[in-house]
Structures are given as structure tokens and as C-alpha cells.
Amino acid sequence: MSDAAQPTAAEVRSAADAVKAAIDRHLEAVERRTGDDDPAVYDAFNALAAAAEVYDELLYDRHDEVTPFEIPGVDESLPPYAGPAEPHALSVLIRRDYAVAEPQRLMAQAQRLADLDPDRPDDTAAPAGGSVHAALGVLFGEYEPDEIATRHLEFGLEEGDSTLWVAAADDLPEPGEWLGAPFDDTDPATVVCRFDVSSVFDEDDEDGTDPGAGGVRRI
Secondary structure, eight states, rough: OOTTTOOOOOHHHHHHHHHHHHHHHHHHHHOOOOOOHHHHHHHHHHHHHHHHHHHHHHHHHHHHHSSSSOOOOOTTTTTOOOOOOOOOOEEEEEEEEEEEOHHHHHHHHHHHHHTTTTTTTSOOOOOGGGGGHHHHHHHHHHSSSSHHSSSSSGGGGGEEEEEEEEEEESSSTTTTTTSSTTTOOOGGGGEEEEEEEGGOOOOTTTTTTOOSOOOOEEE
């Protein structure tokens, strides 16, 4: 960047003052929060993220320095909200990824479930433990996804990334309207909030050890 295009020292100082004010507003909103999804906290968080980003850019352009912190902003993942102001319906979309870390454990658990099935004929060998494909069908047919998420290690699964989106709508779709392609028509601009879990958000403890759980980001 040329000298002529560089921000002035006063502009950098003004951006730093904006970050300080945004920190105060965020703390005040947190102290007065009315629940986990308080919109005032959400707005203050986004304002702090935006102010910190501006300061970081100006600091680098003027002094070739960066800040020691990073605040994830909503602009990285979602466009500005453009859904209904007063939603009358909502859609909750969940994705959870798993690695089949222990196939033998998975198939053994599926076979155990099949053996306990009172409707299985005594002279018929259950195919549940014969393949990972069959075992997954038995497992997800028996347990709710939330229970599998809680007991995944028991079933030989290893957690990957997961995300939950809450999207607003004016009205509920007609019955059966989206069943053919349930995830195709979601507009990110209608997402009210999202909740991400990923190892990329992990932060080491002060002693340098890994806390051992996927980091969480609420947007």
C-alpha cells in the first residue's frame, strides 16, 4: 500500500476507541441478558466483531502490526438477515458428521440389537453384523439422532463437525412439500442463528494441553 493510501494515525486511534466502546457495550448487554439467545447480546457481539476487524485492518495498514485476538464474525458464515421480521414458522436444520472409527464395535452393537428383536425368527441369522452399511441401518433405526450423538463412542463412531441452523419463515410449508429435497431450498439470509461445533475452534488450555473437545461457535 502506498503512503498516500495509508490510514492516518488519528484514524487508527479512532478505530481503537471504537473497539473499546464496543467492548463496553458488549459487556453491558451480557450483564443484562435475558436468556441464551438475547438479541441485544447477539447485536453487541456482531458490533464488537466488526469494530475489531476494522481496527485490525487499519493497524496493519498503518503500522504493519496485527491484534493478538480474533473474533469470528457473522459475515464469515451468513449474509445479513433478510427473513420475516415476525416469523410465524421456523425450520431447524442439523448436520452431524461421524467417522466409523471402530467398524467391529459398530457391527457388534448392531448385531446385539438384532438379537434382542422379538420379531426376528429364531432360525434366521440377522444380517445386522455382516456389514457397516447394515449396522448403520439398524443403529439409526433403533436410536434417535440425539441419543447417537450422546453415545457415539459406544457405537464405534468418532465425531466430526456439526452444525445447527434455525431458519425463520412466514408460514409452514405444505405437508410433504420439501421431502424430496429437504435441504435444497434453505436461504442463508433467513437463518436467525446457527451453532457450530468443530475442532478448528479448539483453544488450548493455558498449560498448552488440548481440552479434548471440539470447539463451539454460536452465530
